[in-house]
Amino acid sequence: MDIRQLRYFIAVAENLNFTEAANQLFIAQSSLSQRIAELERSLGVKLFKRNKRSVQLTSAGTVFLQEATDILQKYAEATERTRQADSGILGTLNIGFLGHSVNQFLPKLVKNFREDYPFITLKLDRYSHGRLNESLKNEELDIAFTSSFGLQNIPNLDLLKVYRDRSCVVVHQDHPLATRTKINMTELTEESFITLKRQVSPQAYDRFLKMCNDSGFSPSIVNQTSFLDTVLLLVEAGMGIAVMPKSVKTIANPGLRFLEIDGSVSQFDMVAAWKKSNPNPSISFFLKEIENFVADSTRNNAPLTMKL
Incomplete structure (x- = not known):
């Protein structure tokens, strides 16, 4: 038959x-x-x-x-x-992201994509910076929303810029520097710093050390934590200051001030990253959705991240 x-x-x-x-x-x-x-x-x-x-x-x-x-x-x-x-119209995409970096755009992006491609299942999860890049490297993720720095050690990557971010100095509102809007790293030589542990975010930790060393000093790190919200809590408690992406302000309490760091060295891109060798045909549809979303935001003068 x-x-x-x-x-x-x-x-x-x-x-x-x-x-x-x-x-x-x-x-x-x-x-x-x-x-x-x-x-x-x-x-x-x-x-x-x-x-x-x-x-x-x-x-x-x-x-x-x-x-x-x-x-x-x-x-x-x-x-x-x-x-x-x-x-690729029917399939599954595994997507990882850094929590603070996607608050301003990912919910709308995902909603648009699910309306356009109802037969592609999205599996999304939040990762620490180090774990996110490691999962991308090991091909456990199809797409990762991550910072552009620290990706040079992952071979065979393609990147799509989502928005430009920059590092800021985070201080308590009562800190002597709190009235400033911009600051140079050389002014922080006597400050005490709160950081994430290196194993949580080796990319951000090493970048912070390099920024300090390039400014002529070795930072005094008084506390290291495993969670970003704990860094913010300790800064708010007056235990020290921190260097964080501007996008972190979306989850910060109003008692904290974000001071823009002078110079292009503080700037970096938030990107969508994927392995060139990944055979998943659904990836191209999601990347097209990102491109359309960014283009619409630019056309409508709608920033993907908040202003300081």
Whole structure:
């Protein structure tokens, strides 16, 4: 039994006339009769009652008509879904992100994508900076929203810029520097710093040390924590200051001040990153959604991150 035989059978069952069914199928009536006879032999039952004046379905034929119709429908659905999967319209995307960096754009981006591609399942999760880049490197993620610095050690990457971010000095509102809007790193030589532990975010930790060293001093680090919100808590408690991305302000309490660091060295990009060798065809659709989203935001003068 094959799909063609099922189509032939359904045509005869719906027309109850071999001649009309053969014309509909564009085959000779003799060929159609032969294929139906072969189908009946393979099933071991009679599907039609035939005489010179009429063709009728047997009780077995009536049951088989429903089953054959269902099979053809499932076959058509399976064929379409397989083609969609091959094109990427049907599939799954595993996406990782840094919590503070996506608050201003990811919810809307995901909503738009799900409306445009309802058959692509999105699996999203928040990661620490170090774990995010490691998961991208190990091909556990299809796409990662991450900082542009620290990616040079991951081979075979493609990047798509989402927005420009910059590092800021975070101080308590009562700190002597709190009234400033900009500051130079050289002014921080006597300050005490709160940082994330290096194993949590080796990229950010090493970048912070380099910024200090390039400014002529080695920072006095008085406390290291595993969580970004703890860094902010300790700064708010007056235990020290921190260097954080401007986007962190979206989750910070109003008692903290973010001072922009002078110079282009403080700037970096928030990017969507993916492995060039990743065969997932759905990636291209999500990247196109990002491009459209960024273009619309630029066109409407809607910043992806908040101003200081």
